Amino acid sequence: MKVLTVANRKGGAGKSTCAAHIAYEAVKSGLKVILIDMDPQKTLESWWQKREEENPFLVDTSADDLPDMLHKLALKNFDLCVIDTPGDASINASAGVKAADLILIPSKPTPPDLAAIGRTISLVEENKKGYAFVITQGIVRTKATLQAASVLSQFGAVAPSVISNRTSYANAMGQGVSAGSFDKVAEEEISNVWNFISGRLFDEQKNNKQKLTA
Ligand SMILES: Nc1ncnc2c1ncn2[C@@H]1O[C@H](COP(=O)(O)OP(=O)(O)OP(=O)(O)O)[C@@H](O)[C@H]1O
């Protein structure tokens, strides 16, 4: 089981929206997915509560119990665990980062969000974790979005698609669905971001397998 943690110490970056949409896309690609919402606001959990399908599944845990919980989940044949974290420096946020195979850092393409990104990068690097960025709530091909991609790419890989500023994302969170269910542009964006993330999470495993048999 791979663990993807969505983190940004800035509030409102789009973490929960990304976590829900990535999990949805992972399920669509055939994976058995478990959600863990480490944020007391429970935005991801309330999206999940509105869903009818059981996959993605959801489980409650505390920061202290997270490592044991992940061990148990791996034994239950989950392929992917998506952890949403609060936008602060709490023990819940750091537990989510510590447990990750990869951290997805969503960021809005605005000067205050970019100026604050160093705090998140420090947290992730202190824990020696791999990370990648996705620009959220941006408008495609605007100067701000292009500049944000250029700034973020100095620190790490940036997802090839922006999750753009579309009401379909906010509506989807309120209805327990994916924005792609009623918005073709969003469907393509999320699919591109998921392909990028799944490549980073799972292809490394494939490479290791090749090395063992060589
Ligand atoms: N791509 C988008 N287009 C339009 N609105 C969006 C998009 N992504 C997020 N939002 C809206 O922005 C707000 C913050 O998004 P979200 O809750 O995903 O951020 P967050 O980083 O999880 O916030 P918090 O730090 O409070 O947990 C919400 O109202 C959400 O509906």
Ligand SMILES: [Mg+2]
């Ligand atoms: Mg959130």
